[in-house]
Amino acid sequence: MAWGVFKELLISFLDYKTEKFIVVKNKKIGILYRLIQLAIIGYVIGWVFIIKKGYQETDEAIQTSVLTKLKGVSVTNTSESGPQGEDVLFVVTNFLETPNQKLGYCAESTRVLHGHCRDDEDCEEGQMVVAGNGMMTGRCLRKDEDSTGSCEIYGWCPAERDYNPEGPMLTNAENFTIYIKNYIQFSKFQFAKSNVLETNDDFYLRKCRYDEELHPYCPIFRLGDITRRAGYNFHDMDTVGGSISIMIEWDCDLDKVNFNCNPQYRFTRLDTSDSNMTITKGFNFRHTRYFKNAAGETYRSLFKVYGIRFNIMVHGKAGKFSIIPATINVAAGLALMGGAAVLCDVILLYITKERATHRERKFETPRVDNVEMSERCMRT
Structure with a gap:
C-alpha cells in the first residue's frame, strides 16, 4: 500500500x-x-x-568638508579675563571665574552634597568627594555644633565659586556671524559642489546674509537668526548657553538640467526636549589657566564657561538614471x-x-x- x-x-x-x-x-x-x-x-x-x-542609481556615500569662521565685536562689563572657544565652534556668552586657586587645604563647597558633615566620622580621610573638588582630610569644619558643616579637602583652594549667572556678559553676541563653507563630492558620479555662490563679485560675501529665498548660496549666518530658525530666542540661551544642530542636506538629482543640487539647512536645539525640563537646558564646560607668581608658586584661575555650541552635520545623496x-x-x-x-x-x-x-x-x-x-x- x-x-x-x-x-x-x-x-x-x-x-x-x-x-x-x-x-x-x-x-x-x-x-x-x-x-x-x-x-x-x-x-x-x-x-x-x-x-x-x-x-535612478544612487550614491549616499557623500564626501564632505566644512570650514567655519566666527566674526563679531562685543564689549563685556567685567575686567576679569575670559576664555576663548578653541577647536570647536563655540560662542562664549558668559562665564564664572574662581581666581587665584592654589593647592592646599580648605572647606569643600556647600553645594557638594557628599561634602556635608556633622562630625569627623563623616569625612573619611583619603577618600575623594563625589562630584567634589578634592580629597577629604578627615576633618569636619563647622561654624557651631548645631549646624551642618563641610569636609576639609586637599585640592585647589578656595573651592570653585558655584553660583548661577545673573545675565550674559556679551550683550551683542546675537549679531555675531558664522561663515560655514561646505564642500561635497559624490565619487560614483564624479560630481562636486559647494554651498557658496559662484560669482565674480568680490564683495558678495561681505554684504550677504543667508536667506532661503533671496540668498540660498550665502554661507554667512547671523547667530540670532540661527536660534530663531531653531524655534528659540537668542536671549533664552545667552545666559546659561545651549547646543544647536546645523544640518546641511544635499538631495541631488543629476538628471535635470544644470543639476538640481541645492543645500537645505535645518536648525534644531539639542539641549532641551518637549518635557521642557530646566535641569537639562544649557551648555557649559570648565577651563583653567595656570600661572606662577614671583616666588615660583603655581596658581590657576578656574572658569565655568557658558555659551552656544554649534554642531554641524552634513548628509546627502545623489541620483542618476541607470x-x-x-x-x-x-x-x-x-x-x-x-x-x-x-x-x-x-x-x-x-x-x-x-x-x-x-x-x-x-x-x-x-x-x-x-x-x-x-x-x-x-x-x-
Whole structure:
C-alpha cells in the first residue's frame, strides 16, 4: 500500500500543468480586478518612479568638508579675563571665574552634597568627594555644633565659586556671524559642489546674509537668526548657553538640467526636549589657566564657561538614471500585476457561491488511454 501511494505521488510529480483561461461574466470580480490593476500601476508610476525615483542609481556615500569662521565685536562689563572657544565652534556668552586657586587645604563647597558633615566620622580621610573638588582630610569644619558643616579637602583652594549667572556678559553676541563653507563630492558620479555662490563679485560675501529665498548660496549666518530658525530666542540661551544642530542636506538629482543640487539647512536645539525640563537646558564646560607668581608658586584661575555650541552635520545623496534599477522596478511592477489575477482567482474559486462550478471548469484532467491514442496515430 505504501508503494502504491509513493507511485501515485511520483506520477503526479511528473505531470505537466498548463494554464486554462476562462471568461467569467462577473462584474464584481471584474471591477475588483481592474481596481487592483489601477492601484498597482499608480503605485509603480507615482511612488516608485516619480517620488522615489526608482529609475535612478544612487550614491549616499557623500564626501564632505566644512570650514567655519566666527566674526563679531562685543564689549563685556567685567575686567576679569575670559576664555576663548578653541577647536570647536563655540560662542562664549558668559562665564564664572574662581581666581587665584592654589593647592592646599580648605572647606569643600556647600553645594557638594557628599561634602556635608556633622562630625569627623563623616569625612573619611583619603577618600575623594563625589562630584567634589578634592580629597577629604578627615576633618569636619563647622561654624557651631548645631549646624551642618563641610569636609576639609586637599585640592585647589578656595573651592570653585558655584553660583548661577545673573545675565550674559556679551550683550551683542546675537549679531555675531558664522561663515560655514561646505564642500561635497559624490565619487560614483564624479560630481562636486559647494554651498557658496559662484560669482565674480568680490564683495558678495561681505554684504550677504543667508536667506532661503533671496540668498540660498550665502554661507554667512547671523547667530540670532540661527536660534530663531531653531524655534528659540537668542536671549533664552545667552545666559546659561545651549547646543544647536546645523544640518546641511544635499538631495541631488543629476538628471535635470544644470543639476538640481541645492543645500537645505535645518536648525534644531539639542539641549532641551518637549518635557521642557530646566535641569537639562544649557551648555557649559570648565577651563583653567595656570600661572606662577614671583616666588615660583603655581596658581590657576578656574572658569565655568557658558555659551552656544554649534554642531554641524552634513548628509546627502545623489541620483542618476541607470538602466539596471529601472528594469528591476519595471519587472517588479509586472510581477505585482500578476498578483491581481491570483487574488481574484482565490475569491472566484473559494469564496463566491458558484465556486464549485468555477473550480470544475478551471481544473480539468483529460483521460486518454494508450489504445485510443494508438488508433488516432494510425488514422493520421
